[in-house]
Amino acid sequence: MDDYVESAHYEIRVRGVLSEALLGAFPSLDAGARDGETVLAGTLADQAALYGVLAQIEALGLDLIEVRRARS
Amino acid sequence: MSTSTAAEDAGTAATGAPSVVARKPLLERLSAGGRGGVTLVSAPAGSGKTVVLRSWLDQAGVGDRAAWVTVERGEQDAQRFWLSVIEELRAAVGADAFVETLAPTPAFDGAAVVERLLAELGSLDEPVVLVIDDLEELAAPEAQAQLEILLARRPPLLHVVLATRHDPQLGLHRLRLAGELTEIRAADLRFTLEEASELLAGSGVLLSDEGVAQLHGRTEGWVAGLRLAALSLAGHPDPDRFVAEFSGSERAVADYLLAEVLERQPDSVRRLLLRTSIVERVNGALADVLTGAYGSEGILLELERVNAFVVALDTTRTWFRYHSLFADLLRLELRRSESDVVDGLHHAAAEWYAKHGNVVESIRHAQAAEDWAYAARLFADHSIGLFYRGQRATSRALLAAFPSDALGDPELILHSAMESLVGGSPEDVEAGIDFAVHNSSAVPPERLHRFEVKVGALRLALARRRGDLGAVLGEMQSLSALLDEQPPGEIALGNEVRAGTLLNLGIAEVWSSRPEEAERHLEKALELARRIEAPYIEVRCLTHLGVLSGLHGSFAIGRERTMEAIAVAEANGWASEAFVGVAPAALAGIEVSQGRFEEAHSWLERAEQAFRAELEPAAELLLHVVRGLLRTAQGRHQEALDAFRAAARLEALLVSPHALGVATRGFLVQALVRLGDAAAARVTLAEMTEEDRDWGETRIALASLHLAEGHAQAAVEALAPVFDGSAPALKLATVQAFLLDALAHDQLGDTPGSEGSIERALQHAEPDGIVFPFVITPVQALLERHPRHRTAHAALLSDILDLLAGSSPPAPAGHRPQLREELSDSELRVLRYLPSNLSAAEIGNELYLSVSTIKTHMRHIYVKLGVHRRTEAVDRARQLGLLAPSARWR
Numbered sequence: 004m005d006d007y008v009e010s011a012h013y014e015i016r017v018r019g020v021l022s023e024a025l026l027g028a029f030p031s032l033d034a035g036a037r038d039g040e041t042v043l044a045g046t047l048a049d050q051a052a053l054y055g056v057l058a059q060i061e062a063l064g065l066d067l068i069e070v071r072r073a074r075s
Numbered sequence: 076m077s078t079s080t081a082a083e084d085a086g087t088a089a090t091g092a093p094s095v096v097a098r099k100p101l102l103e104r105l106s107a108g109g110r111g112g113v114t115l116v117s118a119p120a121g122s123g124k125t126v127v128l129r130s131w132l133d134q135a136g137v138g139d140r141a142a143w144v145t146v147e148r149g150e151q152d153a154q155r156f157w158l159s160v161i162e163e164l165r166a167a168v169g170a171d172a173f174v175e176t177l178a179p180t181p182a183f184d185g186a187a188v189v190e191r192l193l194a195e196l197g198s199l200d201e202p203v204v205l206v207i208d209d210l211e212e213l214a215a216p217e218a219q220a221q222l223e224i225l226l227a228r229r230p231p232l233l234h235v236v237l238a239t240r241h242d243p244q245l246g247l248h249r250l251r252l253a254g255e256l257t258e259i260r261a262a263d264l265r266f267t268l269e270e271a272s273e274l275l276a277g278s279g280v281l282l283s284d285e286g287v288a289q290l291h292g293r294t295e296g297w298v299a300g301l302r303l304a305a306l307s308l309a310g311h312p313d314p315d316r317f318v319a320e321f322s323g324s325e326r327a328v329a330d331y332l333l334a335e336v337l338e339r340q341p342d343s344v345r346r347l348l349l350r351t352s353i354v355e356r357v358n359g360a361l362a363d364v365l366t367g368a369y370g371s372e373g374i375l376l377e378l379e380r381v382n383a384f385v386v387a388l389d390t391t392r393t394w395f396r397y398h399s400l401f402a403d404l405l406r407l408e409l410r411r412s413e414s415d416v417v418d419g420l421h422h423a424a425a426e427w428y429a430k431h432g433n434v435v436e437s438i439r440h441a442q443a444a445e446d447w448a449y450a451a452r453l454f455a456d457h458s459i460g461l462f463y464r465g466q467r468a469t470s471r472a473l474l475a476a477f478p479s480d481a482l483g484d485p486e487l488i489l490h491s492a493m494e495s496l497v498g499g500s501p502e503d504v505e506a507g508i509d510f511a512v513h514n515s516s517a518v519p520p521e522r523l524h525r526f527e528v529k530v531g532a533l534r535l536a537l538a539r540r541r542g543d544l545g546a547v548l549g550e551m552q553s554l555s556a557l558l559d560e561q562p563p564g565e566i567a568l569g570n571e572v573r574a575g576t577l578l579n580l581g582i583a584e585v586w587s588s589r590p591e592e593a594e595r596h597l598e599k600a601l602e603l604a605r606r607i608e609a610p611y612i613e614v615r616c617l618t619h620l621g622v623l624s625g626l627h628g629s630f631a632i633g634r635e636r637t638m639e640a641i642a643v644a645e646a647n648g649w650a651s652e653a654f655v656g657v658a659p660a661a662l663a664g665i666e667v668s669q670g671r672f673e674e675a676h677s678w679l680e681r682a683e684q685a686f687r688a689e690l691e692p693a694a695e696l697l698l699h700v701v702r703g704l705l706r707t708a709q710g711r712h713q714e715a716l717d718a719f720r721a722a723a724r725l726e727a728l729l730v731s732p733h734a735l736g737v738a739t740r741g742f743l744v745q746a747l748v749r750l751g752d753a754a755a756a757r758v759t760l761a762e763m764t765e766e767d768r769d770w771g772e773t774r775i776a777l778a779s780l781h782l783a784e785g786h787a788q789a790a791v792e793a794l795a796p797v798f799d800g801s802a803p804a805l806k807l808a809t810v811q812a813f814l815l816d817a818l819a820h821d822q823l824g825d826t827p828g829s830e831g832s833i834e835r836a837l838q839h840a841e842p843d844g845i846v847f848p849f850v851i852t853p854v855q856a857l858l859e860r861h862p863r864h865r866t867a868h869a870a871l872l873s874d875i876l877d878l879l880a881g882s883s884p885p886a887p888a889g890h891r892p893q894l895r896e897e898l899s900d901s902e903l904r905v906l907r908y909l910p911s912n913l914s915a916a917e918i919g920n921e922l923y924l925s926v927s928t929i930k931t932h933m934r935h936i937y938v939k940l941g942v943h944r945r946t947e948a949v950d951r952a953r954q955l956g957l958l959a960p961s962a963r964w965r
Contacts, residue, residue, distance in 0.1 A: 019327030022334065024404070024411040039325040061211075061240055064120040064299060064329050064400050 009049040012073045015056060016042050018066035028059050040068065096273050097134075098127060101263060105131045105236070108257030109202065113226055113250050114236040115243075118261035120400040121299025121329065124238040125208055127264065132204065141204040142167040146212040148355060148399070152468035153218035154183040160205070161192060161648075167203055177648030179465025180611050181497065184652050185221045193225065198915065199232040200927045209399075210239035215468065219245065226250070265296030278305040278382075286315045293322045299400060303332035306383055307339055333404045336383075347374050349413070351397075352405035353420050353443070355436070358394045364427050365420055418444045429453060434461065438473050447481040452522070455486035459529075459571050462493070463609050470494075485514040486522070489529055496536055504537050528557050532576045539579045542693055542729030544587040551580045574603040574612050578619075585619050586693040588734045590627040594620070611654075614644045618658040622697065626734055626805060630665050630843040637662040645943065656685030657694045664701040667708060668807055670846030670878050675705050677950060692725040693733060699725065700735050703742055708850050712749045719743035738805060741772030748776075748783050756780050771797045771804020771812060778815045787822035790815060810840045811848035817857055833861050837868035849875045896939050898957065905932040906957060910949045 013032075020036040031052075032045035047053050053070075060067050105128070108114040116124045132138045142163035150156055161177050177188065196203075213219060223245045229235060237243065250256040266274065271291040275282055282290070294300035304321070308314045317335075324331055337345050343366075350365045351357045357365075359372025375395050378385040384401035388394040397405070410417060421444035428437035434457040441450035454473060461470040471494060477487060492507025508530060518526045531554035538546035554576055577600035584593035597620050604612035617640035624633030640658040649655050660682035666675035682698055703718035722739040726732075733739075740763060747756040760777060767773050774793050781790035796802035797812040804812060813836035820828035833854070840846070849858065858876055863869050898906060908918045915929045922929070937943060940951045952958040 017327075019330065020325045021327055022330045024334075024408040025327065025330045027407050027410050028403075036325070041327075062120060062400070062403055063327075064297075065327055 010046055012046050014042055014044045014071040016040055016069040096270050101127055102131045106135050109234040112255045114257040116238045116259045117242050118264050122261055122264040123298035137204055140167050143206045146209045148212055150213050151215050151472040153185050153215035154179055156218050157188050180649055180652055181462055181465055181467055182652035182654050185217050189221045189225055193228055196230045196233055198930055199230055202232045204234045206236045208238045210237050210243055271301055274301055275305055278309050280305055280308040282314045286318045289322050290318045294328055300328040307335045344374055347371055348405055349409040352402050354424050356394050356396050361427055364423055435469055442476050451484045451487050458490050463611055485511045485517050532572050535576055536579050539583040542731050544583050544731040547583040570607045574600050578612055578615055582619050585623050586734050587731050593623055610647050614640050622661045625661050625665050633665050653685055656682040660698045660701055667704045668847045669844045672708055692728045696722045696725045712746055716746040737770040738772045741776040744776035745779050748779050769802055771802045772808045774802050775808050775812050787819040790819040810836050810845050814848050814852040814854050837871055841868050841871050855879050902932050902936050909945055
């Protein structure tokens, strides 16, 4: 049996520093701000969870800059 | 769905609020895309898509011919989406030019609805715009596929505008390649420096040129950002400083600016904004409840006036909606600053909605408050109503929103089981019921009665689907008792359940040959359905009452009832949903019986279009039998045999014998005889049960076999029990029995006996105008010889002979309708072309008239004939003798 695991560690970078209120939209991720950008990092269960986060970013009118993934 | 018109929104500008910035280049591009093309406005939240489109509709003067549909948040219900589209298009095009309406039903068929919509739009003679806003919210997967079809096949005069946050998967690349797509994207929507200047000036903001440039730079022309800034800057003591600080901040634009806006609001306004952000729509009363204050309406109106992302939903300005980005940000701020009140707010909203009859919203907010017990109770109380009102998809979505541990709730399990009843397997339903009952101790005592009623109703529906009349009767008895002891507070629930239950029972009784009980129960269900305004149940009651009359009562009443069922279905816009096919099938059966084969053919076609494989076997069996009868009349005996075989296979799936079961087998044998396969006929007869052989249809089949083999005496003996009453048969078969008897006596040289049987055949045929058996039995010579002066049925005899000789069949007795208003000569000229395949344009060519003239004539023809469609107009015109009947079959 393959030991393929769906969940992965993601880093999602958006433009702008996010306030506490805005960060409340991403409770499952940690945030770090740098150079006028915010990196939301954390483990997401699967692709659906990732798209959920991206949809939230879209809904809030934020600029998505980069999505990075590493095996967790 | 949001239904405010462009004119109403432009009115906001007219009341002295900050005016909408005129954006001529964009408006021109939108108009240019209007040559029947598709326009895609794809840009992130807050780019100003909606405002631009609204002002375009107003400025370009197409507001009257524009249909605007805003997709609901997270819309899972394809039916609700299409209903809005149709309603809005209808309002835009004008009700008499756009005849289709559509009422919601549990049996929604999106593909068929789109087909009909396309057909309807095909006769547009002036341009119309359809705007679909917030397209990204359309989550119902079928709806997207259906929309793709609409786009691909849209008529030339329909301009579709899609406003969305990201590019949709609707086959737009094809349109792009064909040059039929106009795109307006984020870059196009950004405000130029001049436009930003104008916006700020229009909002009364005093900012230096440098300040404007800085602000424009920082927001990058993003409209939402500029508007938020304008809100903060209006009346600000030091605007340039504000801008400088803002520019120096690295925070996300909307985030920063919203916080600024909130900070500058009086407490009452801030409180209102934050607390009402949890609901999709708000009015003064609800806002008062959520804020615990008074005067919310005034605040909302003022917010709307200053263009603070609040929009009134109708001309009365009672309901409002926030721009979704704005609302999202407010909600987040609420959660941050007052997280402890959020659940309470949702709960208050749930209660308010429940009190005001908005079931779906109340359940949603109860779920948002994570009060699963409350949400489950609300759901359990209302989901049956939602089902009958065609909101199944919504209901399913609500059910899916319960967390898995809440699903142990027996009331929810029961509803899951109910869902499985349509489109799931009987085993799933059974398992669900058992599980729910097993856990029924978890049901609060004051709700136990209601729960038991629903269990009983579901068991009944399941038994009916299986054709198990014994189980149905058992359930009905216990359910009746339960319904009788109902406490008064539960009346509303009881009526819907009661009507559905009586319907299910009645249907089972129809198919199991218990006509008196069926009639009683269906009549009761019908009366109730009309009282509680449940047209879905009404149609099904009328349909089965029609079937009942067709089988056991008078054809005239059967015709009346089935036509009424069809009319109610049409009035609600249901023409192709599966349950709608039963009435035309029954009506086709009546038409075949009366020798009106062409009419039977079109009704049968209609029935077949609506039927799907998953429809209940009992109804589908009827369809096959009717087809078999029609094919027999048409002399297509192999196809008739196939149809009867299909019917026989379906009967095997039912637990109790079907009302048409014996007839099916009898006709099957007759088909074999007609095909010359006496051996197979004999085998089939031998395989029949003792019980079967006691029925008239079996004896008739046997007699036909004997006659085919020249054993006239054996035929007479086979038929004797039919005449002495020991082998009952349906009306159609009885008449045929007499005819076969007449043939047999004739072969035996017994002329008086033969004539006597012919006379009795006529006698039995007369009350309902039964003609079919005369067509399928070779008695033409006998009929011609039948002494006219001694028959009591000369008129019927003539009609039958005429029919056999090839002229048109008589209109059904009492159904020679008069036209209230005669058709004019020009209308008659157009009418003559309607049976052809020619389009309105082609007819125009033939008659040297314009398309719009033809269409006007067609509309008048439809109104005068009392129909909605071309095929119906043809049928009706033939009935009235305005059109010659088409070629007869032999």
